[in-house]
Amino acid sequence: DAGVTQSPTHLIKTRGQQVTLRCSPKSGHDTVSWYQQALGQGPQFIFQYYEEEERQRGNFPDRFSGHQFPNYSSELNVNALLLGDSALYLCASSPTGWETQYFGPGTRLLVL
């Protein structure tokens, strides 16, 4: 049984560019959350998707947007990249009604 998968594993972009990160949830999970983890810190909640809609959003600007597809996979889009967006981006999935979130390996984004 595959766990949460994310792609790509690493990405290098320059300031002002846009990036799309992808996530496939664990089998049987329909809820996807995205987190940003800066170096040396704990993950910070960006938003959660359920039934193809953003259900809750953390304290992140509108440059961060997302999407969930009918097969429950999800994308995170970040526009107008800033140097401070450099971080590990984590996707977590959970089944309906469960608080437990299972994380993927993350995508390491470096903005130059």
Added chain:
Amino acid sequence: GESVGLHLPTLSVQEGDNSIINCAYSNSASDYFIWYKQESGKGPQFIIDIRSNMDKRQGQRVTVLLNKTVKHLSLQIAATQPGDSAVYFCAENPPNDYKLSFGAGTTVTVRA
């Protein structure tokens, strides 16, 4: 075994000893808590969880204790092994909230 009363960012443990990792959570309304282990270059891995109607929960080699009076959570690892070296995070989830809020991690280093 090694133990700390307050949260410390690092913990050095002799192989075979017991470890205690502490965490202070922020929201007195939180009713669900999770401990995650994060190895270098990987996403957080679920270890054990506990609900607020419990004071203690045991897993394989791990025990989580919850003290709601002082908003304190601890993770005990029995017979610490080299593979236990990682950063450990506690996370809290208030009712009617979909996000996990992470505490400051503790880096555990196991000495041979």
